[in-house]
Amino acid sequence: MQKMKLKLVCFDLDGVLADACELHKQSLNEALEQSGYSKISDFDHVKTYNGLPTLSKLSKLGIPSNEANQINKLKQEITVKRISDHIKFDLTKVELCVAIKNSGVKLSCVSNCSKQTGELMLKNIGILDYFDICVWNDGCRPKPCSEGYIISMVELRSKPSETIIVEDSPHGIQSARNTGALVFEVANPSQVNFNLFKDYL
Numbered sequence: 001m002q003k004m005k006l007k008l009v010c011f012d013l014d015g016v017l018a019d020a021c022e023l024h025k026q027s028l029n030e031a032l033e034q035s036g037y038s039k040i041s042d043f044d045h046v047k048t049y050n051g052l053p054t055l056s057k058l059s060k061l062g063i064p065s066n067e068a069n070q071i072n073k074l075k076q077e078i079t080v081k082r083i084s085d086h087i088k089f090d091l092t093k094v095e096l097c098v099a100i101k102n103s104g105v106k107l108s109c110v111s112n113c114s115k116q117t118g119e120l121m122l123k124n125i126g127i128l129d130y131f132d133i134c135v136w137n138d139g140c141r142p143k144p145c146s147e148g149y150i151i152s153m154v155e156l157r158s159k160p161s162e163t164i165i166v167e168d169s170p171h172g173i174q175s176a177r178n179t180g181a182l183v184f185e186v187a188n189p190s191q192v193n194f195n196l197f198k199d200y201l
Contacts, residue, residue: 003199003200004161004162004182004200005161005162006103006105006162006163006164006200006201007105007106007156007157007158007159007162007163008105008106008107008108008152008153008156008158008162008163008164009100009105009106009107009108009163009164009165009166009197010108010109010110010149010152010153010163010164010165010166010176010181011107011108011109011110011165011166011192012109012110012111012165012166012167012168012169012172013109013111013113013118013121013122014051014111014112014113014168014169015050015051015168015169015186015188015189016166016167016168016186016189016192017093017109017121017122017125017127017189017192018087018090018121018122018125018189019087019188019189020083020086020087020121021050021168021169023079023082023083023086023087024054024079024113025040025045025050026082027075027078027079027082028040028054028057028075030075030078031071031072031074031075031078032071034074035067035070035071035074037061037063037071040057040061048060050169050170050171051112051143051144051168051169051170051171051172052112052142052143052171053112053113053137053142054071054072054075054076055068055069055072056142058071058072076114076116076117079117080116080117080120083117083120083121083124084120084124087120087121087124087125088124088125089124089125089126090125090126090127090189091126092192092193093125093126093127093189093192094125094126094127095193095194096192096193096194096197097127097130098130099194099197099201100130100197100201101130103201105201106132106133106156106158107130107131107132108131108132108133108134108135108149108152108156109122109131109133109134109135110134110135110143110148110149110151110152110165111134111135111136111137111148112137112142112143112171112172113136113137114136114137114138115134115136115138115139118134118136119134122134132156133151133152133155133156135148135149135151135152139151143169143171143172143174143175144171144172144174144175144178145175146175146176146178146179148175149163149165149175149176149179149181150179153179153181160179160180160181161180161181163179163181163182164181164182164183164184164197164200165179165181165182165183165184166183166184166186166192166196167183167184167185167186168185168186168187168188173185184196
């Protein structure tokens with residue numbers, strides 16, 4: 001089998017590069033409770049909400065937009081503190097990014113989180129400067145829409161046949177598959193290391 005001509009690797013962030021899905025869930029539940037609403041159960045989080053941006057989650061919960069904006073702001077503040085406390089330097093992810101870049105392949109991060117929290121996570125892990133482009137929820141329509149991945153491919157001049165996308169959540173996997181790129185589905189960040197790419201670099 002002929003080896004694909006790889007030009008671009010696109011990573012999701014939460015659950016792929018950073019173990020932050022639980023962090024985001026806890027931050028939102030804390031913001032909901034402080035605002036007088038019930039928490040999202042673990043079952044509902046996995047089945048319905050995981051991978052969606054916060055405002056989409058709040059809309060699905062039926063919370064009016066003016067209140068949702070306030071809860072979103074509070075959740076953001078809680079999340080920033082949690083990231084600073086829990087997301088740390090990850091040598092495995094640094095070594096992976098170095099190997100990809102040394103192979104002449106471009107790097108993209110496409111996430112439904114905000115630019116503020118996304119860049120803080122990448123910086124804490126130690127990999128922010130390796131990315132050629134990052135697309136956050138304020139720069140495109142959120143997943144399961146594929147727009148963020150399409151933007152990455154267009155900006156970095158890579159065809160779907162030359163692109164690998166790494167995703168974990170159902171909404172993210174759907175958005176990735178719809179591009180026609182090769183999709184690596186992972187269960188958690190521990191699976192995202194050089195061995196995942198050794199046959200392609």
